[in-house]
Amino acid sequence: QVTDPLAKEGPSSPSYDWFQTDALVTIVIYTKQKDINLDSVIADHRHDSFRAETVIKDYSYLIHIALSHEIQEDFSVRVVENVGKIEIVLKKKENTSWKCLGHPLENHNSLIPKKDTGLYYRKCQLISKEDVTHDTKLFCLLLPPSTHLQVPTGQHVYFKLTITGTEIVKPYTPVSDSLFSEFKEPVLPNNKYIYFLIKIYPAGLFTPELDHLQIGDYVSVSNPEGNFKISQFQELEDLFLLAAGTGFTPMVKVLSYALTNIPSLRKVKLMFFNKTEDDIIWRSQLEKLAFKDKRFDLEFVLSAPTSEWNGKRGYISPALLSEFLKRSLDTSKVLICICGPMPFTEQGMKLLHDLNFSKDEIHSFTA
Ligand code: FAD
Ligand code: NAD
Incomplete structure (x- = not known):
């Protein structure tokens, strides 16, 4: 008989503690995880309540308390990554000693599936x-x-x-x-x-x-949501980005992150689909980046160009993709990211499967 489903399915539950000095109250969260960083914790102080959500894989560990005393508006968060410890330092409004941290509010000190936490x-x-x-x-x-x-x-x-x-x-x-x-x-x-x-x-x-x-x-x-994982970049050699219209937005940070933080990276190629030249977001910045960083290649494809347009035309197609998605080495580890209007992404996903890319090699951005 399984008494605690999380004990079987999820990560082991974090715990917390707190201590104080004359001026400060520090809440310490022991996550028991190694891959914790400043992105992992989202904290809000509102009126007399304090809420901190620590994201651990697909779960959220919540600290949610009505504080026993008033604190100043701002606070700081520190993470000791190698031991998975998070410290939240609150500033007391008055230098008095607190007998307790406060009273628990909904879901305080519990680990719940992230999908059940609701949007805050x-x-x-x-x-x-x-x-x-x-x-x-x-x-x-x-x-x-x-x-x-x-x-x-x-x-x-x-x-x-x-x-x-x-x-x-x-x-x-x-x-x-x-x-x-x-x-x-x-x-x-x-x-x-x-x-x-x-x-x-x-x-x-x-x-x-x-x-x-x-x-x-x-x-x-x-709070942030989404199922893209930075671990998808591990040992990555070729990154292909297929963006249409504002589907370019997730590619911005993906592109910068890859060029800055992935030592194994050989090539990043962006194929950017738009209706006309006037619709291309950050065109000159993209061209400048392609000029400065030889690992980055750029191709614009227009679906409603003027007659002067010399570049590629049309919607996403087998011909465009098979020419564009060339690995830099036969054995390169690749990731293909795709984002845009629904029909674009659906059509693109189908074409990528037809080209024999595996599920692990494709990430589509959706809600
Ligand atoms: P809507 O009311 O949804 O209408 C959009 C257009 O479609 C309008 O021209 C409208 O006239 C037309 N339209 C609406 N209904 C119909 C219909 N039934 N038939 C035909 N036409 C119709 N957008 C960004 O700009 N930047 C982002 O960073 C961004 N990130 C996103 C992230 C995710 C995960 C997702 C899913 C979407 C993202 N979007 C982004 C899109 C954004 O969420 C909205 O969908 C977008 O801003 C349009 O919202 P709206 O209410 O103004 O338009
Ligand atoms: P748009 O209408 O300007 O179209 C841009 C390009 O998309 C077109 O030039 C064409 O190449 C392609 N396209 C459009 N309709 C197509 C179709 N029926 N079949 C094949 N290709 C087609 O695009 P937009 O107004 O900038 O819209 C961007 C879309 O991206 C929105 O639907 C938005 O919700 C979505 N989006 C999603 C995310 C996400 O899921 N994370 C993020 C940002 C934007």
Whole structure:
């Protein structure tokens, strides 16, 4: 008889402890995992409650407490990676001794499947909005000081706005502020800023509302989600990116991560499908990157080009893919990432299977 299903199926449950000095309260989470980093923990302090969600494989370990005393708005998070220990340092409002940390709230000190945790939102402020193409803009949002959240490469978040009395939720994928930001000092000093490339559809439900937000207005942003795993990059030699329209967004961080962090990488090739030249997001940055980094190749394919266009034309097709997806060595370890409109991704997946790429060699970005 199985008494605790998690004991059989999931990782072993973390535990926590806390200690204090005159000015600080430190919550320590012992995850019993080695692959923990600052992306693994999402923490929010709201009124008198504190919530920290530690993501361990497909599970979330929750700390959720009504604190016994007031704390300052901001806090810090540290991770001791080799022992899987997370330390959250809260600043007391008053230098008094706390007899207890507080009272447990829903799901406190429990390990639950991530799919059952629900989306947790915090309000982020719109800091800037810049035109990138005729219909796509770069939005910069600022996380509140009372939140620690870093979106892992390949994951997305949900935005929530109330539109004519109804809460509407849509997914968006964080990008860096430019293709070169991984290689330079950040313009803004910390990682509290999140950037998004968002296409505004005049007849759409959500994006016109988003576009109407003024600088200083707020939008609710969820915890990250998505099933892309950085481990898919291990020992990778050839990375192929197939992006259509805003399906380019997950490729931004994937591309930067691969070029910066994968020593085995030989080649990254992006095939970027758009309707017209005016629709190509960050065209000149992409061309500059291809010029600077010889490992990176770039091909634009247009489905509705003008007569002057000399490049490739049409939708995703067997001919385009079989020419593009050449391994740099016969035995190269490859990963193919694909993202775009549903029919594009479905057609692309089918063609990749027909070309005998295995499931492990393909990642499609979907909700
Ligand atoms: P919608 O109301 O959904 O309409 C979109 C367009 O389709 C409009 O032109 C509308 O007129 C038309 N339309 C709507 N319904 C129909 C219909 N039945 N028949 C014909 N036409 C119709 N988008 C980004 O810009 N950036 C991102 O980083 C990003 N990341 C995403 C990540 C994930 C995981 C997913 C699944 C999607 C992502 N998207 C992203 C898309 C985004 O979530 C929204 O779908 C998009 O912003 C459109 O929302 P909307 O409500 O404005 O438009
Ligand atoms: P778009 O209408 O500008 O089309 C871009 C290209 O997609 C076209 O040039 C064409 O090559 C291809 N395409 C379009 N329709 C096709 C079809 N029926 N068959 C084959 N190919 C087709 O694209 P957009 O308006 O920028 O839309 C981008 C899409 O990507 C949205 O549907 C969005 O939801 C999706 N998206 C998904 C994620 C994700 O799942 N993680 C992230 C970002 C965007």
